[in-house]
Amino acid sequence: MEEFNHISLFQDYLIGDLNPADKTTFELRLKEDKEFSDEFNEFRLLEQDVEEVTARNEAKFELKSKFNRDLVVDDYNEGDDLGELATPASTRTIQIRRWSIAASVLLIAVFSFVFWPAKNIDKPIVEFLDSDSIPHLAKNVSCNELDSIYNRALIDYNKAENDLTTQLQNNPKGSDPLSRKFRKKLRISRDQKQKVLKEINLARSQKCSDAIPFDVEEGFILDTTMLEGY
Amino acid sequence: MISAIQSKKDLKDDEIIRRIKQNDVRIWEILQVRYYKMMEIFVTKNSGSADDAWDNFQETMAALFVNVSKTNFRLTCAFKTYVYQINRNMWLAELKRQKRRPIRVYDNEDNELADIDTSDELVEKEYRIKLIEREIEILGENCRKIIKLYYYLKKSMKEISLEIGYSNDANAKNQKAKCMKQLKAKLGHGRI
Numbered sequence: 044m045e046e047f048n049h050i051s052l053f054q055d056y057l058i059g060d061l062n063p064a065d066k067t068t069f070e071l072r073l074k075e076d077k078e079f080s081d082e083f084n085e086f087r088l089l090e091q092d093v094e095e096v097t098a099r100n101e102a103k104f105e106l107k108s109k110f111n112r113d114l115v116v117d118d119y120n121e122g123d124d125l126g127e128l129a130t131p132a133s134t135r136t137i138q139i140r141r142w143s144i145a146a147s148v149l150l151i152a153v154f155s156f157v158f159w160p161a162k163n164i165d166k167p168i169v170e171f172l173d174s175d176s177i178p179h180l181a182k183n184v185s186c187n188e189l190d191s192i193y194n195r196a197l198i199d200y201n202k203a204e205n206d207l208t209t210q211l212q213n214n215p216k217g218s219d220p221l222s223r224k225f226r227k228k229l230r231i232s233r234d235q236k237q238k239v240l241k242e243i244n245l246a247r248s249q250k251c252s253d254a255i256p257f258d259v260e261e262g263f264i265l266d267t268t269m270l271e272g273y
Numbered sequence: 274m275i276s277a278i279q280s281k282k283d284l285k286d287d288e289i290i291r292r293i294k295q296n297d298v299r300i301w302e303i304l305q306v307r308y309y310k311m312m313e314i315f316v317t318k319n320s321g322s323a324d325d326a327w328d329n330f331q332e333t334m335a336a337l338f339v340n341v342s343k344t345n346f347r348l349t350c351a352f353k354t355y356v357y358q359i360n361r362n363m364w365l366a367e368l369k370r371q372k373r374r375p376i377r378v379y380d381n382e383d384n385e386l387a388d389i390d391t392s393d394e395l396v397e398k399e400y401r402i403k404l405i406e407r408e409i410e411i412l413g414e415n416c417r418k419i420i421k422l423y424y425y426l427k428k429s430m431k432e433i434s435l436e437i438g439y440s441n442d443a444n445a446k447n448q449k450a451k452c453m454k455q456l457k458a459k460l461g462h463g464r465i
Contacts, residue, residue, distance in 0.1 A: 058430070096402055099332075099335045099402070109298065
């Protein structure tokens, strides 16, 4: 019981909750009672360590998304005083660089479309997107930009589906190659839309603390009866 | 993007520190590009796997972020040495936690790292931090919550009592004292 009281007492002292008389008594005891003083110092050390642990845990959580294990690293070699970028890249590094260049091109294309829509108004954003590219893309854009990309993708997919649906409606019972082609396109577009929007949703939920999931079905205008018989 | 990162390889140490303090989103990739290989070599030379090196790298970066963010932080050696030092202490502490502490530590053969501090004191501190981290993980949910609210978010006892739903702040204080006692007991040393 006394041990527990010590912790309460230490806490009260450190928070500043002791009244002046108790505070004086406490400080006097710290001076005179070595065991008590050691306990107090041990408690303060524990508090400092706990504070460090909680800060690091939060930092780990925050930084986790900022590292990518496949990111190209400099070719540091032991015994090489200069260290960084001193020797030719390994095969793996070259492969990663190639992949990164491809990803960069994709990113530039998406950014160009999102931020300068007037120049690219005819090009649907979905031409630049596929579900595999979303996680990488999400790491490099802000939450607001992700929202914009989602909205643009949704509009583009819906527009594409609208066009295809209209064309099918003009030939509702057609079994000719053209109708079959439209139906196939509709299916592909629908699958792609689901995958891409779900990936963006997932990326948002991981990246943005205030993310409210979008409704992937929202605005989904495909009449699935149009696909019957396909 | 990568070339942009590589072009930052000449960033001066004080610029790196400034960008870490600002939590600049790009600085972490730059640090990974610049230092990961060095850090991985140390871990793999000292009984660790590539996966261990990756985990240790993330732990190191978190510690680096916390340290550099402190208002009284002062860099007393080259930044590269500082990163190496944290990574080294962190990994040796992990080996100790796993009871695999080596008799001999193999440091990187790099003249730029000649002035590292190899004293055990820093490893001991990291070891203590690791133990506390694991013990906090297995405390009750309320204790974890109180610890986070008090030590990380710096909430007052009154705010904690409101957040957790205690009737008054004395109850919150009492509960926090119990949690700390529990933690101390789990760590298994001292009387507190």
